[in-house]
Structure formats: structure tokens, C-alpha cells
Amino acid sequence: MSFTPKPNPDIRVRDYKIGCIGAGMIMAECHLAAYAEAGFPVAAIASRTKSKAEEVAKRWDIPTVHDTPEDLLADSEIEILDIAYPPSLQPALIRAALAQPHIKGILAQKPLALSLEEARALRDEAKAAGKSLSVNQNMRFDQSMQVLKQLLDGGILGEPVFAQIDMHAIPHWQGFLADYDRLTLSNMSVHHLDALRFLFGDPSEVTSLTRTDPRTEFDHMDGIVVTTLRFPSGLMALSLEDVWSGPRQEGYEDDQHIHWRVECTKGVARGTIGWPTGQASTLEFASTDETGGKWQSPGWETMWFPHAFIGVMEQLQYAIHTGSTPALNVADNVRTMALVEAAYQSIEHGRTVRLDLSND
Numbered sequence: 001m002s003f004t005p006k007p008n009p010d011i012r013v014r015d016y017k018i019g020c021i022g023a024g025m026i027m028a029e030c031h032l033a034a035y036a037e038a039g040f041p042v043a044a045i046a047s048r049t050k051s052k053a054e055e056v057a058k059r060w061d062i063p064t065v066h067d068t069p070e071d072l073l074a075d076s077e078i079e080i081l082d083i084a085y086p087p088s089l090q091p092a093l094i095r096a097a098l099a100q101p102h103i104k105g106i107l108a109q110k111p112l113a114l115s116l117e118e119a120r121a122l123r124d125e126a127k128a129a130g131k132s133l134s135v136n137q138n139m140r141f142d143q144s145m146q147v148l149k150q151l152l153d154g155g156i157l158g159e160p161v162f163a164q165i166d167m168h169a170i171p172h173w174q175g176f177l178a179d180y181d182r183l184t185l186s187n188m189s190v191h192h193l194d195a196l197r198f199l200f201g202d203p204s205e206v207t208s209l210t211r212t213d214p215r216t217e218f219d220h221m222d223g224i225v226v227t228t229l230r231f232p233s234g235l236m237a238l239s240l241e242d243v244w245s246g247p248r249q250e251g252y253e254d255d256q257h258i259h260w261r262v263e264c265t266k267g268v269a270r271g272t273i274g275w276p277t278g279q280a281s282t283l284e285f286a287s288t289d290e291t292g293g294k295w296q297s298p299g300w301e302t303m304w305f306p307h308a309f310i311g312v313m314e315q316l317q318y319a320i321h322t323g324s325t326p327a328l329n330v331a332d333n334v335r336t337m338a339l340v341e342a343a344y345q346s347i348e349h350g351r352t353v354r355l356d357l358s359n360d
């Protein structure tokens with residue numbers, strides 16, 4: 001077999017000093033763990049509550065804690081702004097960063113904004129400012145997704161026929177989500193829909209169904225979501241976010257998981273995303289040409305959380321260094337946002353929505 005999997009990207013650039021806004025779960029547990037492991041320089045942090053930023057700074061050895069996010073934005077040391085804040089507050093932070101001459105690039109969190117219109121406006125404003133705006137769609141850097149993409153691009157599996165990502169797991173819904181009118185599609189399905197675009201390009205049809213989740217206590221419309229996509233090639237894909245995934249109580253042995261499967265004309269790949277169980281993701285594949293129909297299982301020890309966050313920051317550092325467009329660029333992310341919007345339209349109107357993402 002000549003295929004050599006590369007689950008983790010090389011770190012080509014680690015030059016630019018990072019300023020972090022937010023000191024919550026994802027910043028403390030994933031962004032900063034990844035940056036420490038990769039050796040990316042973090043110069044400062046700020047959050048809404050200074051004592052929380054101080055705690056996180058102590059844990060990760062960050063030299064400066066600013067009183068407010070605005071003070072951090074004004075710090076001329078900062079070259080990359082890294083945001084992990086509620087999405088309703090993110091556009092204003094991005095706009096403030098675009099106006100700061102010392103900030104060369106911005107890593108925003110998903111979802112980029114609460115509406116497609118706002119996402120489009122941010123894309124256009126970043127372009128006008130001549131700055132790199134990147135979005136943390138880190139499932140693309142999950143190790144199994146990276147290797148799957150290599151198999152597909154290498155023609156080892158042939159033409160894609162059917163694909164699915166099925167999640168039966170409980171996301172931790174942040175408190176601020178209770179104030180928004182959109183839940184699962186905007187905040188969790190966005191990972192899977194973005195990963196499907198990464199693997200297969202832009203779909204031309206989307207159909208979504210939803211029901212409320214019995215566990216989620218605040219008012220919401222999209223709890224459990226099932227989305228089907230059709231691509232111009234004829235490929236059909238399924239994205240399932242079952243955020244209920246069964247009862248939870250003392251002694252109940254839950255089976256939370258995310259699985260995926262891709263069937264092609266010359267082979268099949270299948271695997272898992274090792275979340276929320278804190279394991280490495282997996283991939284197995286069989287190809288009529290490459291493996292004589294036998295299953296192969298390349299392995300690795302890194303995980304989606306936190307290691308995928310290394311690739312995300314690296315691609316932005318590299319883009320700034322080379323003056324190129326980040327792999328996870330805002331223009332591409334607007335297309336993922338447009339797909340999410342079309343899925344909401346499908347639910348609202350009870351029908352399949354045709355879409356042409358090349359308009360964005």
C-alpha cells in the first residue's frame with residue numbers, strides 16, 4: 001500500500017503573538033492547551049470577568065492580563081486576535097480588531113455571527129481592511145477528517161456515493177445560547193456541515209427536520225436535527241445531531257459517540273470522532289485498488305479536542321507570514337453559514353431548499 005496518512009499538519013510558522021479574548025471552557029481547555037503544545041506565543045488575555053482571565057493566565061503562563069477586551073485590542077504587542085466569546089458579541093470585537101493597525105489577523109469562533117447577513121458584512125469589512133479573518137471550524141483539522149480528505153483527494157476510494165456523520169452525544173450548551181432563537185444547527189451541526197463541505201464541496205440541495213430535545217430546559221426550536229444534502233455529482237449525505245442520545249442518570253451507561261461513513265465507487269472509509277469521550281478519532285478504509293479490498297486502520301494518538309486547534313492557529317499564522325488566504329477563510333465560512341441558513345429555511349418552510357453557494 002502506497003498511501004501514507006498525515007493526520008496532523010506540520011507547524012510551519014509560529015511567529016505571531018496572540019491575544020485571547022474569552023476565558024471560558026473552550027479557551028481554557030482547548031485553544032490554550034493546543035497553543036502550549038505547539039509553541040504558539042500567547043502574549044495577553046482578557047475576558048468579561050478579570051479574575052477568570054487571571055486564573056487562566058496563571059494556568060497557561062500568559063504574561064499579561066488586560067482589564068477589558070478593549071484594552072487587549074489596544075495592546076500594540078498583539079498581532080493575532082483569538083476570540084472565544086458569545087457569538088452575539090463577536091462581530092463588534094472583530095470590527096474593533098479590524099481597525100487596529102497592529103492586528104494582522106483574527107481567529108473568530110464558530111458560529112461567526114448570529115445571521116448570514118452579519119457574516120457577509122464581516123467578510124466584506126475584513127476584505128476592505130486587508131486583514132485575514134479566519135473562523136475556527138476545527139472539525140476540518142480532526143485527524144480522521146484530515147486522513148479521509150487525503151484518501152478522497154488521492155482517488156483511493158473513487159467517486160463518493162453516500163456519506164454520513166451521525167452524532168449521538170450531548171453538547172454542553174453554553175448559558176448564552178438560551179437567549180438566541182437558534183440552537184443545534186447554528187452551534188453544533190455547523191461543524192458537520194462544514195466538514196462535509198470540506199470533504200465534498202458545495203451541496204446543491206438541503207433538507208432538514210428537527211424536534212425539540214427533552215433535556216434542554218430553555219425554549220428552543222432545533223434540538224435533534226437531521227439534514228440531508230445532495231451534491232451536483234449525485235452524492236447524497238446525511239448529517240445527524242442527536243443531542244438527546246438517551247437518558248442520563250446515576251448508573252445509566254450512556255453510549256455517546258460520533259460516527260461517520262463514506263461510501264465510494266472503489267471503496268469505503270468509516271470512523272469515529274473521539275468526542276465527547278476524550279479519545280483519538282479513528283479511521284478504517286478498504287479500497288478495491290489500494291488495499292485489495294482489505295480493511296486498513298491507520299492510527300494516531302492526537303484528538304479533535306484539543307489537537308485540532310493547533311492546525312487552526314497554524315493555518316492563520318502561515319497565511320499571515322506568506323500573505324496568502326487562510327485555509328479556514330471567512331469567505332468560505334460564509335458559504336457554510338449560507339448552508340446553515342438554508343437548513344433553517346428548509347425547516348421553516350417544510351421543504352427541500354435548492355442552493356447555489358457559489359453566489360457567496
Ligand SMILES: NC(=O)C1=CN([C@@H]2O[C@H](COP(=O)(O)OP(=O)(O)OC[C@H]3O[C@@H](n4cnc5c(N)ncnc54)[C@H](OP(=O)(O)O)[C@@H]3O)[C@@H](O)[C@H]2O)C=CC1
Pocket residue numbers: 021022023024025026027047048049050052053084085086087089109110111136137138174175176187
Ligand atoms: N470550535 C469549537 O469546537 C468550539 C467553539 N465554541 C465557541 O466558543 C465560544 C465560547 O464558548 P465556551 O468557551 O464554551 O463558552 P463559556 O460559556 O465557557 O465561556 C464564555 C466566555 O465568554 C465570556 N462572556 C462575555 N460576555 C458574556 C455573556 N454575556 N454571557 C456569557 N459569557 C460571556 C465569558 O466571560 P467570563 O466567564 O470571564 O465572565 C467567558 O470568557 C462560543 O462562540 C462557542 O460557540 C465552543 C466550544 C467548541
Ligand SMILES: O=C1CO[C@H](CO)[C@@H](O)[C@@H]1O
Pocket residue numbers: 171172173174187188191
Ligand atoms: O462547538 C462546539 C463543539 O463542542 C462543544 C461541546 O462542548 C459544543 O457545545 C460547542 O459549541
